Amino acid sequence: MITVMRLTAAIVSARAAAALSRGLRRGGGTALPGLVAERIDPDIIRTLASKLGHGSVLVTGTNGKTTTARLVRNVCEEAGLRVVANSEGSNMMRGVAAALAGAADWDGRMRGRKRRIGVFEVDEATMPIVARAVNPRAVLFSNLFRDQLDRYGEVETVAALWRKAVRDFPADLTLAINADDPAVASLSDAAVGTVILYGVEDTSQAGDALEHAADARWCYACGAELAYTTVFYGHLGHWRCPGCGRARPEPDVTVSSVTSQDGGMLVKLTIPDGEINVRIPLAGLYNAYNVAAAAALAVALGLERDVIERGLARFTAGFGRQERLAIDGREVQVILAKNPAGVNQVIRIITADPGSKHLAIFLNDGLADGRDISWIWDVDFEKLGEVSTLVVGGERSWDMALRLKYAGLGDHPHVEDDTVAALRESISATPEGGTLYVIPTYTAMLQVRNILGRWARRGAFWEGDRS
Amino acid sequence: MKLRLAHLYPKLMNIYGDRGNIMCFRRRTEGRGIDLEVDELTLGDRFDPAAYDLVFIGGAQDVEQRRVADDLLDVKAEALREYAENDGVMLAVCGGYQLMGAYYKGADGGELAGAHVLDIWTEHPGEGAQRCIGNIAIEREDDTIVGFENHGGRTYLGQKARPLGRVVSGYGNNGIDGTEGAVYGNVFGTYMHGSLLPKNPRFADRLISLALAKREGDVQLSPLDDMVETQAHAQALRHATRRKRVRLGG
Numbered sequence: 001m002i003t004v005m006r007l008t009a010a011i012v013s014a015r016a017a018a019a020l021s022r023g024l025r026r027g028g029g030t031a032l033p034g035l036v037a038e039r040i041d042p043d044i045i046r047t048l049a050s051k052l053g054h055g056s057v058l059v060t061g062t063n064g065k066t067t068t069a070r071l072v073r074n075v076c077e078e079a080g081l082r083v084v085a086n087s088e089g090s091n092m093m094r095g096v097a098a099a100l101a102g103a104a105d106w107d108g109r110m111r112g113r114k115r116r117i118g119v120f121e122v123d124e125a126t127m128p129i130v131a132r133a134v135n136p137r138a139v140l141f142s143n144l145f146r147d148q149l150d151r152y153g154e155v156e157t158v159a160a161l162w163r164k165a166v167r168d169f170p171a172d173l174t175l176a177i178n179a180d181d182p183a184v185a186s187l188s189d190a191a192v193g194t195v196i197l198y199g200v201e202d203t204s205q206a207g208d209a210l211e212h213a214a215d216a217r218w219c220y221a222c223g224a225e226l227a228y229t230t231v232f233y234g235h236l237g238h239w240r241c242p243g244c245g246r247a248r249p250e251p252d253v254t255v256s257s258v259t260s261q262d263g264g265m266l267v268k269l270t271i272p273d274g275e276i277n278v279r280i281p282l283a284g285l286y287n288a289y290n291v292a293a294a295a296a297l298a299v300a301l302g303l304e305r306d307v308i309e310r311g312l313a314r315f316t317a318g319f320g321r322q323e324r325l326a327i328d329g330r331e332v333q334v335i336l337a338k339n340p341a342g343v344n345q346v347i348r349i350i351t352a353d354p355g356s357k358h359l360a361i362f363l364n365d366g367l368a369d370g371r372d373i374s375w376i377w378d379v380d381f382e383k384l385g386e387v388s389t390l391v392v393g394g395e396r397s398w399d400m401a402l403r404l405k406y407a408g409l410g411d412h413p414h415v416e417d418d419t420v421a422a423l424r425e426s427i428s429a430t431p432e433g434g435t436l437y438v439i440p441t442y443t444a445m446l447q448v449r450n451i452l453g454r455w456a457r458r459g460a461f462w463e464g465d466r467s
Numbered sequence: 468m469k470l471r472l473a474h475l476y477p478k479l480m481n482i483y484g485d486r487g488n489i490m491c492f493r494r495r496t497e498g499r500g501i502d503l504e505v506d507e508l509t510l511g512d513r514f515d516p517a518a519y520d521l522v523f524i525g526g527a528q529d530v531e532q533r534r535v536a537d538d539l540l541d542v543k544a545e546a547l548r549e550y551a552e553n554d555g556v557m558l559a560v561c562g563g564y565q566l567m568g569a570y571y572k573g574a575d576g577g578e579l580a581g582a583h584v585l586d587i588w589t590e591h592p593g594e595g596a597q598r599c600i601g602n603i604a605i606e607r608e609d610d611t612i613v614g615f616e617n618h619g620g621r622t623y624l625g626q627k628a629r630p631l632g633r634v635v636s637g638y639g640n641n642g643i644d645g646t647e648g649a650v651y652g653n654v655f656g657t658y659m660h661g662s663l664l665p666k667n668p669r670f671a672d673r674l675i676s677l678a679l680a681k682r683e684g685d686v687q688l689s690p691l692d693d694m695v696e697t698q699a700h701a702q703a704l705r706h707a708t709r710r711k712r713v714r715l716g717g
Contacts, residue, residue, distance in 0.1 A: 146482065154482065154528040154529065155528065156528050156529070156530050157528075157529075217478065218530075218531070223530075223534065225478075365706065371600070371601060371602070371615070372483070372600075372615045372617060372661075373615070373661070374483045374484035374487075374615055374660050374661045374662060375483075375484060376484065377484030377485075377486060377487035377490075377662045377665075378481075378484050378486070395706070396702065396703075396706070397702070398666075398695065398698040398699035398701075398702040398703075399661075399666065399699050399702065399703065401695050401698070401699065402665055402666060402695045402696060402699040403487075403665075405695050406487070406490055406491075406494065406665065411692055411694075411695070412694060412695065413695070415698070
């Protein structure tokens with residue numbers, strides 16, 4: 001146990017650092033303060049998390065963490081709980097510490113602790129460490145795709161890390177698991193406690209075949225090539241192993257149908273105590289998975305059907321996740337793209353839009369993007385088909401331009417390395433009433449969103465801006 | 468004109484955008500009116516050394532690499548050696564490069580026997596050792612090659628292998644001797660992915676020319692519009708050379 005004085009010192013410094021880093025405009029003030037707090041007191045997470053009356057839940061997986069955590073947060077709030085959540089981009093120990101410090105009083109008391117719950121999105125590789133510190137009630141494992149191989153290592157490395165962590169979880173910890181991802185579903189073999197499985201049943205949503213970038217195409221147990229009756233996207237689908245007979249487990253929470261509706265979709269879910277119908281302002285099957293994941297986690301928390309349904313319906317699109325901005329008569333949609341499975345889904349959304357296609361693609365190779373950009377060759381850009389206007393930007397603009405040339409989008413794609421100019425040109429090239437899709441990697445998204453946000457507030461984009 | 472390419476284990480060895488290399492071979496042959504026929508050879512398939520002008524093998528996850536190593540030894544290694552001895556053209560990247568050597572000693576000390584096509588061997592210094600990760604640029608003859616490397620193993624060259632090039636920035640084979648990749652006859656091994664060939668068009672053309680020379684004699688490749696390729700090469704080179712050659716202790 002740690003003393004109140006040490007705890008106060010940790011909280012004071014975490015908050016001070018938060019204010020300082022907001023002043024310096026560094027990442028919205030979330031990553032730095034937690035780092036400071038952790039340096040002063042490594043037990044701060046454990047101590048503060050133990051004060052949350054309703055405990056904590058963790059959300060981990062390659063794609064959809066931010067959206068899923070936001071959905072879960074809405075459901076918890078609908079249940080009358082006060083949520084402590086880390087913000088996106090701060091999904092390691094320090095982000096969790098910063099969130100907890102922000103919810104505590106100076107003396108370490110948690111304000112309104114009886115109704116408090118922690119909802120934390122957690123980096124795949126950091127998950128075991130965070131779980132040991134916060135001692136969560138439930139952990140959601142959503143999917144595992146190749147992503148930033150230079151940082152995380154290979155998919156099987158992360159899967160093995162997760163299996164080991166799950167074996168060590170206490171028996172009263174509930175797992176919410178994606179049954180359609182064979183690498184994730186394998187965790188149910190290792191689980192000690194209760195498991196809530198979720199998956200998609202609506203086979204009308206199936207993709208053509210396994211995408212080029214499909215990762216977990218081999219059985220983790222016997223090594224045979226998995227067989228699929230339905231592939232939804234990436235390696236998610238209805239799978240079975242012809243070698244050892246392992247198969248997609250029967251899910252407890254299912255997506256029974258998905259219907260497109262005004263740029264969003266109507267998702268019908270079946271959960272153990274009934275049906276849920278919810279309209280979400282997001283497109284793409286991967287977001288239906290996020291909805292099912294949030295519902296599974298809510299079921300794991302013992303929340304009721306009505307609460308889950310109303311909570312999910314409160315959702316609004318987040319920063320750079322199909323957020324729609326109105327700029328000078330155009331709709332500008334920013335969709336974060338960071339790995340082959342994610343971008344393949346974005347391409348499906350764009351090709352489903354019957355309007356003419358206007359794209360701006362930004363490829364950066366910063367640490368948070370992954371320094372290795374070879375993944376763009378694993379994306380099926382060929383499926384974009386005909387594109388009306390295209391502007392390519394970012395620090396590795398020419399690598400992206402070359403990939404798009406290979407995908408048949410013209411021998412000389414338009415490259416503009418100045419981000420402000422690239423956005424201005426893309427918007428000008430989009431006819432009034434049309435939609436511009438802006439597809440940035442993570443650090444590019446922060447930059448792009450900043451510029452577009454300014455223009456959206458002003459309603460115009462042509463006034464003098466410098467990047 | 469026609470070239471036949473064997474893509475070894477495409478579903479198993481494909482982790483770092485390796486298909487870009489196949490796409491590049493296709494684009495740069497078909498752009499010159501050369502037909503390219505690609506056969507995908509997987510576990511159990513025999514390799515016929517007389518049937519191919521080009522061979523490509525990419526990188527993989529560790530688990531998959533072990534399965535490929537077994538199959539190479541049992542089914543393909545002898546034929547690949549025969550192919551190499553007859554000046555067959557091959558490009559082996561990352562894990563595929565390691566497997567063309569004598570052996571790969573893993574982090575746990577376990578050894579995988581290689582195909583003995585290249586006189587090289589690879590040893591992983593053990594769990595916790597620094598991985599060689601980052602943009603890399605090398606100089607070779609009158610060319611510069613750029614890419615990305617990500618490997619735990621350190622590769623060393625024997626008497627019969629020449630380096631593909633000298634490291635300008637990055638780690639290369641082992642982070643010590645300043646070499647990157649290995650060449651024996653017309654077999655080229657390298658740690659560089661990214662994908663390697665699309666933004667290194669001169670090196671891609673070199674491989675195509677070598678393959679054509681065996682079948683058709685000397686053929687002059689007509690120039691292609693490489694504006695985007697040249698820009699991508701230059702941009703990647705600028706990124707890579709922000710840091711110098713990395714020297715590891717050892």
